[in-house]
Every structure is written in C-alpha cells, then in structure tokens.
Amino acid sequence: MIQSMTGFGKHVIQLPSKKITIEIKSLNSKNLDLNARIPSNYREKELELRKIIANSLLRGKVDFGLYIELTGNETTTKINEEVVKTYMDQLGNMANGDNLRLLDIAMRLPDALKTDKADIDEEEYKTIQEVLKKALSEINIFRTEEGKVLEKDFITRISSLQELLEEVKKMDVERIGTIRERLEKAVADLKVELDKNRFEQELIYYLEKYDITEEKVRLKNHLDYFSSTLTSADSNGKKLGFISQEIGREINTIGSKANFAPMQQLVVQMKDELEKIKEQMLNVL
Template identity: 65%
Template sequence: MIQSMTGYGKSVLQLPSKKISIEIKSLNSKNLDLNTRMPSVYREKELSIRKLIASQLERGKIDFSLYMEITGEETSSQINKTVVKEYIKQLKDVVDGDETELLKMAVRLPDAVTTERDEIDEDEWASIAAAINESIEKIQKYRKDEGKALETDFEDRVQNIGKLLEAVIEMDPERIEGVRARLEKGIADIKEKVDENRFEQELVYYIEKFDITEEKVRLQNHLDYFLKALKSPDSNGKKLGFIGQEMGREINTIGSKSNYAPMQKLVVQMKDELEKIKEQLLNVL
C-alpha cells in the first residue's frame, strides 16, 4: 500500500509540573530532511529521537517540535542572594535611592540570577517517549489515508491511459492503410512506371518504420506493472516513478511514429494523464 509523504501528528502530555506538546509535520522530499526543535534540557535525547523518526517515517521533509510549558511551581532559576545584596550595597555607595529601585537594578546585573541545568527524569522521559511514538503513529495514519486517495487517483488515470491505448490499437490498421494509400497516390502522381515488386518491398520497409506493435505491447505491460506495484506491501514512490518514465518513453515513441493526426490526439491525452501521475508521484513515500 502506498503512503503519502505529507502528514501531521500531534500529542499533548500533562505532567505534574509541566505540559509537553509534540508536533511532527511532513512534506515531500527526495530524501530524509529532518529538523528538530526542543528545549535544551532534552537535547541529549535528540540523537535517539532522530533515529526513531528516520526508521519509522523513512523519507520526506520532516519537522519535529517538542514544546514545554511549566504549569507548576517548579523552576530552574534561583536568585543569588549574596551577589544581589553585594550589588545593592555597592549601588548605595554610588547613589541614594529606594531599596526597591536598587533591587530592580541589581537583579539585572551579571550573576544575579543563576540557572541550574535540570537532569532528565527517566520516568518522565518514558512518558514523553510514549507521546512521541503516539505522534508518529498519528502521522503514519495520516500518510496512509492520503496514500489511499492517491492510489485511487493513480488507478483512474492508468485506466484512462489504457482506454486511450485501446483506441490507438483499434485505429492502427486504419492508420497503416492511410500510409499505404498516400504512398500509392504519390507514386501515381509521378506518372512513372515502377517495379511492382520493388515498390512492394519499399512499402513494407516504410510501413515497418512506422510500426508501433512493440510500443503498444510494452506500454500495456508498464500499465499492468504500475497497478501491480501500487498493491505491494511497501510504499515505493521511486519505483513507481521509474515505471512512469518507461510509460512516458513508449507514449512518446508512439506519438513520433504515428504520423497520423487522429492518433496523435490520443497520444496527447495519454501524455496529459501521465503528467498528472508524475506530479502526484512526487508525494509518494
């Protein structure tokens, strides 16, 4: 089953003294392009988070964000009382002023407030890791749902190309007969006697140059292979892209060999359907 590279997953975790919000966004990209944003206290876990996301989401432009909001009384910042008192004492030697105003000035000076680096609580991190996995599951579900819509669109467009190919096959004898008639008319207009055997040989050679039997067979095989690849257990957008390229090659050859306006119109319609397939393939994982 194919998956889209577009997706979104969010989880919110309420801890005793903080609220953790986790968001994962994904867009299409040729390779894995992963950006992470999180508070410094959790930075030591960044490598393991990256490995987890890379193993689960595989490819795409992915933004991972972990937000922390303190909801309790917990704080890592402390006033350095000794330093603040010394600042106030020095300020009094410089200027007379209200104690409150001097305090406002003192706490803005260097080292007046110290910040202790929190250590990660492993039980707390276990809850956060579970929330991260929940976000990943949500974005995977989003991708699969988008993939179902893409699969339906691909099937419709491949079937449209198949119907146009059937019309080409039905039209081909008429096209060949038209080529033969134009050649015979051209010879008749010259009003010269020609060797009938030689003319027939040249006619066969000329018609063979415009024969599209192999292209019709190969294109049908590529259409069948594309539909089969859509149903594979793994999503492989690159493989589908390669099959799409082969489909385009056969369609282009049919167009260049057709030399017949009604058939070329069908080829243009096939190209239009294929271009829409290629555009959507950019979103497939």
C-alpha cells in the same frame, strides 16, 4: 497501499509537575529532511529521537517539536542573589533610587539568573518516547488516509490511459492503411516507372519504422505493473516514479512514430494524464 508524505501528528500528556507535548509535521521531500526543536537539557537524546522518527517516517520534510511546560513548583532557573546584590550596591553608589527600581535594573544585567543543568529523568524520558510513538502513530494514520485519496486518483488516471491505449490499438490498422495510401499517391504523382517488387520492399521497410506493436505491448505491461504496485503492502513512491518514467517513454515513442493526426491527438491526452500522475507522485512516500 501507498502513503502520502503529508501528515500531522500531536500527542500531549500531563505529568504531576509538567505537560509534555510532541508535534510532528511532514511534507514531501526526496529524502528524510528532519528539523528538530527540543529543550536544551534533552539535546543529548536528540540522535535517539531522530532515529525513532526516521524508522517510522522514512522520507519527507519533517518538523519535530518537543515542548515541556512546567505546571508545578519545579524550576531549574534561580536568581543569582550574590550577583544581584553586588549590582544593586554598585548602582546605589552611582545614583540615588528606590530599591525596587535598582532591583529591576539589576535583574536585567548579565548573570542575574542562573540555570542549573538538570540531569535527565529516565522515567520522564521513557514517557517522552511513548508520547513520540503515539504522535508518530497519528501522523502515519494521517499519511495513510491521504494516501487513499492519492490511490483513487492514480487508479482513475491509469484506467484513462488504458482506455486511450485501446483506442490507439483500434486506430493503428487505419493508420497504417492511411500512411500506405499517402505514400503510394505521392509516388504516383511523380509519374515515373518503378519496379513494383522493389517499391513494395521499400514500402514495407518504410512502414516497419512506423510500427508501434512493441510500444503498445510495453505500455500495457507498464500500466499493469503500476496498478499491481499500487496494491503492494509497502508504499513504493520511488518505484512508482520509475514506472511512470517508463510509461512516458513509450507514450513519447508512439507519438513520434504515429505520423497520423488522430493518433497524435490521443497521445496528447495520454501525456496530459501522465503529467497529472507525476504531479501527484511527488507526494507519495
């Protein structure tokens, strides 16, 4: 089953004095491109959190946000009283003013506030890990649902390519006959004496260059392989991309060998279907 690289997951938990929120968004990317926004006191845990995310999401442009909102009396930021008093004394010496005005100015000056670096609470960190896992579960469910939509589209496109291939097979007999008649007419118009046996040999050699039997067989195999890969247990976006390239090569070769307008029209339709597959393939995990 395939997964999309587009997804969103969010989980919130309320602790006695804090609310912890984790949001994860992902878009398509060739590799894992992870952008993390976390509080400064949890920076030392960033690598661990990144590893958890990488193991779950594997690929995509991922935005991860950890938000901790204080809802109680707990705070790590305090007023630096000695510094503020010194500022107010100096301001009072320089100009007259009421204390509230001086305090307002003093609080804006450097070092008026100090932040104590709080040690990481291990129980709180365990809670954050659990919240992260739940958010990852939500985004993976989102990705799976998006993947089902992509899978339906791929099945439709591959089915269309198989139908067009069957039309190519039916048309191939007529194509060879038409090319042969065209060549025989061209030679007849020259009105020259030819060795019939030699002409037949050259004609067969010429027609062999336009033979697409191998291309038809390989194209069918690639289409079948694409369909079976869609139903595999893992999401194989890169593998499906490689198979799409092989499908494109066979279609291009059939087009270059066709030398027959009705078949070339079918090839154009096949290219159109394949292009739509490739566009969607960019979003497959």
